Amino acid sequence: MKYLKLSLLIVLVMVVCARFSYTTIVGSAHDLKAKSYTDEVCNVCHTPHNANTTVSDAPLWDHTLATTSYGLYSSSTLDASMGQPDGTSKLCLSCHDGSVAVDNFGSSLGGADANDIISGDALIGTTLADDHPVSFIYNAGLATSDGELTDPTTANSDYEGTGTIEGTMLFGTAGSKTMECATCHDVHDPTNIPFLRASNTASAMCLTCHIK
Numbered sequence: 001m002k003y004l005k006l007s008l009l010i011v012l013v014m015v016v017c018a019r020f021s022y023t024t025i026v027g028s029a030h031d032l033k034a035k036s037y038t039d040e041v042c043n044v045c046h047t048p049h050n051a052n053t054t055v056s057d058a059p060l061w062d063h064t065l066a067t068t069s070y071g072l073y074s075s076s077t078l079d080a081s082m083g084q085p086d087g088t089s090k091l092c093l094s095c096h097d098g099s100v101a102v103d104n105f106g107s108s109l110g111g112a113d114a115n116d117i118i119s120g121d122a123l124i125g126t127t128l129a130d131d132h133p134v135s136f137i138y139n140a141g142l143a144t145s146d147g148e149l150t151d152p153t154t155a156n157s158d159y160e161g162t163g164t165i166e167g168t169m170l171f172g173t174a175g176s177k178t179m180e181c182a183t184c185h186d187v188h189d190p191t192n193i194p195f196l197r198a199s200n201t202a203s204a205m206c207l208t209c210h211i212k
């Protein structure tokens with residue numbers, strides 16, 4: 001009986017470990033020690049000291065920033081007002097717009113070596129006119145003027161069961177919080193491919209905000 005309990009416990013621990021072991025950045029496409037740029041995981045993007053503070057909301061940033069001026073999304077039905085990407089979206093674009101090499105971080109400026117520029121599907125490019133809009137204010141007012149958007153300040157049962165869109169998916173200061181790349185993506189968690197913050201099976205993530 002004692003051994004049975006012990007082996008059940010071991011199995012339980014193994015199951016729990018298996019469940020959580022692949023939910024971190026380690027070993028994912030964002031773990032760039034695989035590319036031999038570094039023998040660490042975090043330092044391609046973050047540093048504990050002397051971080052770049054020029055971008056609001058940037059968490060101890062250490063990757064060289066893009067200085068690109070982007071083409072923006074527009075449409076006759078768009079209600080939000082668009083500006084150049086800022087906040088955490090600017091951080092993603094520093095690798096994903098293809099203007100800065102992935103290995104340009106900290107003091108190891110690898111230069112614009114073509115081999116280290118993002119390519120293929122992961123290259124978002126410098127025109128965002130063909131991408132879901134980011135870096136705009138999504139508040140109760142926008143939901144009202146659009147008429148088919150969830151009010152981001154009300155409790156929302158579609159997204160992970162709890163919370164509000166404003167509290168869990170938007171960035172910046174309350175009342176004028178913005179939608180960013182990281183609204184839909186979690187750069188550290190490859191569980192929901194490709195690095196999605198929540199599962200988009202049956203478009204569940206889209207339907208969290210869009211009443212369609």
Ligand code: HEC
Pocket residue numbers: 025030031032041042043044045046059088091092182185186187188
């Ligand atoms: C490829 C770039 C990249 C790597 C590598 C990376 N991060 Fe991040 N991290 C970001 C970006 C971009 C943000 C801001 C967007 C967000 O909050 O989701 C962020 C936000 C954070 C935050 C603040 C927000 C939060 O989620 O709590 C912490 C803490 C953090 N990272 C820690 C780490 C640690 C620790 C590692 C290494 C194990 C790491 N990061 C590796 C890009 C990266």
Ligand code: HEC
Pocket residue numbers: 029030044045063088091092093094095096102118119120121122181182185186187194195
């Ligand atoms: C330090 C550079 C860097 C930063 C900063 C960065 N990424 Fe990436 N990202 C990469 C690389 C390198 C890949 C792998 C590209 C490939 O496989 O060709 C990648 C892959 C991805 C993928 C696709 C994964 C797949 O399986 O195809 C997504 C989605 C993604 N990143 C989103 C983001 C978002 C969102 C942010 C900001 C919150 C971000 N990344 C910040 C370097 C970066």
Ligand code: HEC
Pocket residue numbers: 089092093096121122123124131132133134180181182183184185193194196200
């Ligand atoms: C509204 C949600 C949303 C926003 C905002 C968003 N993405 Fe995505 N992104 C997705 C979804 C969903 C996919 C997966 C698409 C698919 O598989 O067809 C994706 C795919 C990607 C990929 C992988 C491309 C591929 O075809 O594999 C990259 C890289 C990426 N996003 C980066 C970004 C960056 C950088 C930003 C900000 C400029 C951003 N995303 C903003 C939802 C979003």
Ligand code: HEC
Pocket residue numbers: 074075076077078079080081132133138142146149165169179183184205206207208209210
């Ligand atoms: C966190 C909330 C949120 C998520 C998740 C989200 N969106 Fe959006 N989306 C918005 C907001 C807010 C706008 C701006 C609407 C406006 O101003 O008219 C928008 C704009 C759009 C537009 C352009 C509307 C227009 O009038 O031109 C389309 C299309 C769209 N989203 C589709 C999607 C799809 C598809 C997904 C899932 C992959 C998705 N969205 C996920 C909040 C979200």
